[in-house]
Amino acid sequence: NAGVTQTPKFRILKIGQSMTLQCTQDMNHNYMYWYRQDPGMGLKLIYYSVGAGITDKGEVPNGYNVSRSTTEDFPLRLELAAPSQTSVYFCASSLGNRGSGGSPLHFGNGTRLTVT
């Protein structure tokens, strides 16, 4: 299993450009997530999905869009990139609820995005 794969690893965008961050997982997890991590900060939830065709907003969704057409893929779209979107983006997946609790997030290696 490759786990969670993110591409690209690095990207520099100009203000106003758009791009898609790709995320795919081969663990047949229903739950997928996008987080951003700013320097010295924790991870903030952007969007999440509980299964194919279902997505929902997290803590910081403005400026982003997602889609979930398959179980495996969960791309994150940035429209009209702004300097405030400079960050490291992590995609993660999870099996979901298990017994009386949950199961852990499995993270990709991240995409380092700079908007100038």
Next chain:
Amino acid sequence: GENVEQHPSTLSVQEGDSAVIKCTYSDSASNYFPWYKQELGKRPQLIIDIRSNVGEKKDQRIAVTLNKTAKHFSLHITETQPEDSAVYFCAVKNTGNQFYFGTGTSLTVIP
């Protein structure tokens, strides 16, 4: 959403000493509490987790305790080693399967 507070933000210990990191959360329905270790430039990796029906869990030098009544949980690392130096994040999962993270603790183990 969930409010997760993590303390301290930085922690320095001598090699061999213990380290304790604490987190509080706001949603009493939250049911899963993982801890992640993140080395510089790397992705967060799970080191231990605890479910809401358990009060304590131990894995070698690492332990986690959960107090559901007080809505706080703690990470304990004993016999610290230089390779334990990293940033540690607590997280809380709610019943909607959303994970919320603390702001991290930068642990430095001094040889």
